[in-house]
Amino acid sequence: MRDTIFAKCDSEFVAAAIKKKKRLDGRRFDELRSIELHFGSDFGCAYVTLGETKVLAQISCELSEPRNVRKNEGNLFVNVEIHDMVCGVFETGHHAHLAVHTNRLIEKCIKDSRCVDLEALCIVSEEQAWEIRVDVSVLNYDGNLVTCCSLAALAALAHFKTPHVTIENSEIRIDSIKEHEPEPLSLHHYPILVAFAIFGENDDILLDPTELEEKVCESELVIGMNSFNELCGMHFSGRTTSNRLLIVNASRQASLVAGELVKLVKTKLEIDNETRRKNRGKSEGLVSAIHTDRILSASQDRSTLRVTQREIEETARSFLEDRQKMKVSEVESDSTQIPEPSEDMDTEEMRPVFRKDQKRGVEVPPMSSFGQDWAPSGNRNAWTLPNATLSDAESDDDEDDVDFVKTITDEDRIIDRIELNDSEEEHDTIVLQPKELK
Amino acid sequence: MIDNEEIEDMLREIRKNEKDAGKRISLADLAPQGQKSVSLYERKKREMANRRGRTDGRKDDDHRPMFIQLGTVSDARGSCYVEIGDTKVVVSIRGPKEIPNLKEYTEMCEIECLIEYAPFANSPTTNEGYMCHAVRQALEPAICRHEFPNFQIAVSAFVIEDRGSVLSAIINGASLALTHARLPCFGIVSSVIAAVCDDRILMDPEYEEEAYCQAAGKADSCGLVTLSYMPDMEQITFYEQNGYLAEPLKMVEPLVKKCQEIHKICIQHALKEAKSSVNVLAATQDATNSVKSLKV
C-alpha cells in the first residue's frame, strides 16, 4: 500500500484548525494520546501503545569481554528496528531518515545520558562483563515514534533482571532462575523523550503529534527529560523561531509529561511484581495486552479525515433533513465544510449538527463532547460487543445488507461459441479455473 | 527431543573457530615425541640423492596404474572419470553453445575451462588458473574448432583427490570426454608429467615429489616438465617446464615415448565405449522398428 500522501488541502485544513485552537482528533494542545503499557512474561519485555503507534522493546544480556577502552564497565547496545512496510515502502528517503533519526535519539536518551549504571554490569574487570542489548521493534507508526520508543526502552530496562552469577576459582557459572533470584539493573534516573510539533506564526506547541500533524508542522522539537526535571537531551529541527519562550514553555510541559509517564511505569512495574509474587514468578505477560472486549473497526478512532464516499452522502442527506426541519437560516454559513463542525463551537448550547453515528468509521463528535475530559482511546467510540444494548438506529439497516448475489454457473463462463466450418469438429472454449492450472 | 540451542551454540563455536585460525592446534604438532619433525623438503632431498627407487617402490620411469571410465555424468554431453594411482578426476564437456554477450565474430570455437577442487581434497600445488590455461592450450589443436564459429565448448573438471600429476589426468580425461561427446577431433591427446632431479627423470611424480620440485631452489637443479602429445598427427600440443634444469631439451624423447604408451590405453577405452554405444543404438533402433511393425 503506498504511503498515505497528504494532500495540500489536508495540510491547509490542519493549519486552519490549529489556528482555531482545535486539533483534528479533539485533543487539547497539551494532551497525550491514550497510553497502554504491558510487561511480557520474560524479564525485560515491554509493549507500549501510544494511540496508534505501537512498539515492543526487549532486553537481552550476554557475557562477553568488556571493551578495551573501558576495562571495568559493561556494554549497552541500542537498536531500533522498523520494518520497511510499517511506514510506507516507497518513502525510502523518509523511512531511512525516520529509522536513523529515532535510533540516534533513543541512543542519546538511553546510552549517552548514562541512565544505566554500567559499572554494576562488570563481573570480573577486564575479563567478563554483561553486554546488555536493547532491541526496539516498531509495530505500527502513527506519529511521535520517539516518545513511544523511549518509554518502551525505559520500561523494559526497569523490568529487566540479569541472572545471578557465582564465581568459583575463576570459573564463572550462570545460575538458572530457580537457584538464585535474578538481580534488577540499577538505573540512575528515568529519561523520557517528549516530542512537540510547532505550528504557525504564534508558535502553537502541540504535544504528541500524530503522523498527519508531524508531516504538516513547520518544525519539530524533542525534549529529553527525566523524572527529577533534569534536561537530558534536546533536538530542534525545521523552521527557525525567534520566540525564546517557546522552548521554556515546551520544557515545562515536557517535565510534567515525563513525571506522569515515569509514574505510569512505576505503577505498572509494581502491578507486575505483585502478580509475579502471587503465582511464583510467572506472569501472564502480553496476553493481557489483547482486548477481547472491543473491536476497532477501521482502528482509526480519530480518523476524522478518512471519510469514505458513502459517509459523505449520508451525512449530507441527514444534514439537509435537519435544515428543512428547522427552516433556520443561520446554519447556512458552515454548509461548505460539511465534515468540520461550525465556528462557534465553544458555546455549549449549540445543538449537535450531525447525529453521533456509532457504526461508521468516521467519528464526528458533537460540539458538547469537547467539554468532556478525554477518555482512553479505543473504548469510547469503538464498537461494543453485539450483545451490548444496541441503539435502534443500527438494527434497522441490518436486514438489507445481505442481498442475493447471482450464482455463476459454468454456462455463463463460456466466453463465446466458435462456429467452425463443417470441416473441423465443434469446439467449446471453457475458461480454466486457476486451480486446475496449478 | 531436539533442542535447537545445542545446534545453534555448536554452529557459533565453529564460526568462531574458523575466524581465529591462527590459534588452531594442527594435527602435526601432536606427533609423538620419537619422530623428529623434519620438513618435507629435507626428507625428499635425501631420498632423491640416494637413487634407490621411489617412495612407493616404483622404478624411475613407470607410470602409476590408470583407470578410465567414460560416461559417468548423465547430463553432460561427454564425460570421463580418470584415476591415476590415487588421483581422481571427473571431467565433463558441455556441448558447443553460444558465447553469452558475444562482442565480435570469432572464427574459431573457444574452449572455456573450469577446474574445481573438492573441499576435502588437499590444496593444489600449482594454482588452478594456470592449470586451466594449460588444459585449454593442450586441447586447442586437437579439436576441429573451425566447424563451430561463435561457439564455445565448456570443459569442467572436478578434482576429488590430488596425489600428484593432476594436470595430466585432466588433459587425458578431457580428450577422452571429447570422443565420448562425439565432437570432431583430429586425435586423442595424451599427456604426462615428469619430475626431473639432476639427471633422474621421475615419470608421473607423487604428490610429495611434485611439491619438492616446485619448492626446489636454484642449487638443486630440478623441476617439473609437462608434455601433451597427439600421436596420430605426431604433434606436441603442449610442452612446458619450470624449475632449474641442466639440459632442458633432453627430456622430450622419453616423455613422448611414455605418451604413446598412454595413448594406446586411451584408444582401447574409447573404442570399447564406441562399440558399446553402437550396440545400444542398434538395439533401440530395432526395438522401435518392432514396435512400429506391431502397430501396423
Add this chain to the structure above:
Amino acid sequence: MDLAAEPCFNQPEEVCKKINPKKYLKDHLSQGVRPKDNRRLFSYRSVVGNVNFIKNCCGSSIVKIGSTTVICGIKNEVTSPSKRFQNKGLLDIDCKLSDHCNVSLNHKNRVVLLKQCVSLLQKLFIGLKIVDLESLCIAKGELVWLLKADIVCLDYDGGFWDAAVMALHLALSSTKLPVIEYSPENERFVLQENTLVDLPVGKFPLATSFGVFQDFVFTDPSFEEEQLCSSFFVVVVQDNAVKITQKRGGYPISDVKLMECINVAASRYKIMEDVIRAILENR
C-alpha cells in the same frame, strides 16, 4: 549419452513434452508410470555406494541413486570445545552442488535447497543423536575433535536429500580417528601412531523424498519431475520408527496418502539396511 539434449522434434513424444510438460507428466502418472524410465509410482532407482576411497580423509563415501552421484568427505581437526557444552565434540556439515551438475538449476532454488538439506542433516544427525558428540571429546574442556563433513553433488538428477543422508551416514560410520592421550612427562597431548578407532554411530536413517504433483504422490522424483512438483514430502525412517517428516506447503495431500507414503518408506527400510551393511562390509 544424452541424446535428448538437441531439440530434435521428430518424435511426437518430444513435441508433447516440450509444449505442455505438466500435461505430459499428468498423463503418465494417471497411468501409474513415470515418464523417463517408466518406473512405477512407488518404485526406486538403483542405489550404488562405496566407502573409504579418499586417502587423506578420515572418512569418505560415494552414493549413486540412479544418476545422482553424491560424494561425502570428512576431515578431522582438533579444537577447544564451546564453553556451554564442555564435553561435546563439533560436527560441521556443509552441502555443495559442484558446477559440474545440471547448469539449468537456477541459482535461487539451488541455495534454498541446500540450506534446507543442511538443516535437515543437522536436525537428524546432531539433534536426534545419531552421532554421539560426547564420543568426539578427547579431554573435557580442553581438546575436542572437530569433524568437517563436506557433501558435494557431482551429478544432479533429483533425490539429492536421500543421497546426502545416506552418504553422510556411510562416511561417518567409516571414519577412523587416531587416539590422542595426554602424556604427563612432556605435558602435551600426543597422537598415538597407527591406532585407528571407529566412530560409534547409531543405526542407519533412511530418508525417502516423495514428489507431490497435483494429487499424485510418487517416490524418488527425477530432475524433470522435481521441477514440476509443487512440493516434496520427506520421511526419515529408522527401523519402522518415524524420525523426521517434512512437507513444506504446496498442494495439500490427504491423510490417507500421507500414511501410505510413510508405510512405503518404512517397508523399504529392511532392504536398504542390508545394502548399507554390504557397502560397509567390503571396505
Add this chain to the structure above:
Amino acid sequence: MDLEVESDDFVGWTGRPIKCEINVLSKPEGSCIFSQGGTVVMAALYGPHEIKHGKIQTEETPAFQMSYRSKKGPPSNESRSLEELIKTACESVVFTRTFARHELTLVVQEMQNCGGILSCAINAGCLAMINSGVDMQHLVLAVTACLTNDNRIVVDPDESQLKSAKMSMEVAFDSELFNVIMVNSQGTSSVEEYQNTIGKCRESARILKEYFKSVVKKYAEALL
C-alpha cells in the same frame, strides 16, 4: 475473543486457551494479535502493493513475501527456518494470480514465545489474511502436538512439555477437506502413533475452524 469461556462448540479444545483481537494496527490492511497460552504473536498483512522497483515479477517470483521478526537481536537460523515454514504454509492459500505485478507482504512479530510459536504464527497469519479481505482458496489451520514418553498425545503443548516430549509435530491443514498442507515433525514415534497424532491434530483443527468462524462472525456483525 476468549476461547474457553465462549459457547459450547469449543468444548473439544484440549489445547491452551486462545485469545485473539482483529484489526489491531492502522497501517496494514489486515492485522491481528493472537495468543495460544503464553505464546503471543502479532501478524500484519500489507495488501497487494506494487513490487519494489528493481525486482521484476518473473514466473517464479512468488507474489507473497513473508518476514518473521524475532524480538531478540539479529535473525538467527532458527527464525529463518521458521520464516520459510510459515511462508510455505500461508502461500498456498492466497490466489496470487488475481493481482498482476503486485505482491502481498505478511510480517509476523514474535511478542512472547512459550512454545508452539510456529502454529501460533500460521494461525495469526491466516486471521490477518481474513481481516485484510484478500481472496483466499481456503483457511490454513495449524496445530502443534507432541507425544510424551508414556505415549500420551498432547495437543498444543507448552514449552516444558515440548522439551521432554518423545516426538513433536506441527501440522497445517486446509479448511475444506482438512488435507495436510504442511507437516514438520521430529523425534521417534512408531507409524501407528504417528497416525493417531495426525488424527488428533485434525480434530482440534476442526474445532479451531469453528473458533475462526465465530471470530469472523463477531467481527462482521460489528462492522455492519
